[in-house]
Amino acid sequence: MKELIVSDLVTDYGHVRALDGISFVASSGEITTVIGANGAGKSTLLRTISGLEKAKSGTISWGDIEITNLAPEEIVRSGIAHVPEGHAVIPTFSVLENIEMGALFRRRKNSSDVKAAISEVLDLFPRLAERVKQSAGSLSGGERQMLAISRALVSRPKLLLLDEPSLGLAPLVVEQIIQTINHLCRSTGLTVLLVEQNANTALAVADHGVLLALGKVASDQSAAAMRADSALRSAYLGY
Numbered sequence: 001m002k003e004l005i006v007s008d009l010v011t012d013y014g015h016v017r018a019l020d021g022i023s024f025v026a027s028s029g030e031i032t033t034v035i036g037a038n039g040a041g042k043s044t045l046l047r048t049i050s051g052l053e054k055a056k057s058g059t060i061s062w063g064d065i066e067i068t069n070l071a072p073e074e075i076v077r078s079g080i081a082h083v084p085e086g087h088a089v090i091p092t093f094s095v096l097e098n099i100e101m102g103a104l105f106r107r108r109k110n111s112s113d114v115k116a117a118i119s120e121v122l123d124l125f126p127r128l129a130e131r132v133k134q135s136a137g138s139l140s141g142g143e144r145q146m147l148a149i150s151r152a153l154v155s156r157p158k159l160l161l162l163d164e165p166s167l168g169l170a171p172l173v174v175e176q177i178i179q180t181i182n183h184l185c186r187s188t189g190l191t192v193l194l195v196e197q198n199a200n201t202a203l204a205v206a207d208h209g210v211l212l213a214l215g216k217v218a219s220d221q222s223a224a225a226m227r228a229d230s231a232l233r234s235a236y237l238g239y
């Protein structure tokens with residue numbers, strides 16, 4: 001089983017150092033949550049893993065391959081799917097067309113295989129199954145997030161990178177989405193890297209937590225230990 005190993009990762013935006021020597025492991029079949037304040041470097045971390053930003057130094061390995069600075073489409077082909085911040089879907093495309101786009105970079109593409117993958121993701125999100133022909137722009141925020149996740153899952157990834165799926169959504173919808181991810185991880189062995197500003201929500205389902213502060217790892221321990229660490233909670237998480 002593959003694990004993701006990030007070692008000493010540094011990513012800059014011009015003169016701004018966004019990731020300043022990040023190291024951690026996301027174990028296979030587990031949910032690892034990356035938490036931290038706005039600006040801590042969470043999105044940059046996901047974007048560097050998926051090849052959207054270039055690492056200045058350090059390495060990212062996934063199973064037995066090193067993926068540091070590979071092209072984004074090669075990283076998708078290695079079994080990694082990224083759901084970016086902000087429920088990015090194409091509003092003028094239908095729900096189904098948006099999901100189909102996620103199948104473009106599948107390793108083996110035959111149409112019956114793609115159909116099976118689409119029907120699997122629609123089973124996970126019945127609300128979307130009822131709305132396949134509707135335009136993505138007509139969906140609620142929660143449905144758009146489900147769609148963005150479905151589009152990632154249709155590539156049948158082994159590692160799912162999720163950037164703040166709860167942002168701007170009602171607590172009940174967040175709970176549904178997080179529980180669906182949790183179920184998927186437990187039932188299929190999917191490895192999940194879940195970025196959240198909402199630490200409570202994320203730590204409740206995660207196995208492991210990595211706390212980022214100003215581009216560095218401030219804490220790296222089991223989610224249970226992090227939940228129990230009141231000094232850490234009051235210093236970094238504000239509760």
Ligand SMILES: Nc1ncnc2c1ncn2[C@@H]1O[C@H](COP(=O)(O)OP(=O)(O)O)[C@@H](O)[C@H]1O
Pocket residue numbers: 013016017018036037038039040041042043044045
């Ligand atoms: N495109 C960019 N250009 C310049 N600086 C950026 C860019 N994106 C992010 N940053 C900076 O990098 C740091 C980390 O940002 P980000 O990874 O988005 O944090 P988070 O997702 O934890 O809120 C911040 O200081 C942010 O201002």
Ligand SMILES: [Mg+2]
Pocket residue numbers: 042043044085164
């Ligand atoms: Mg972010």
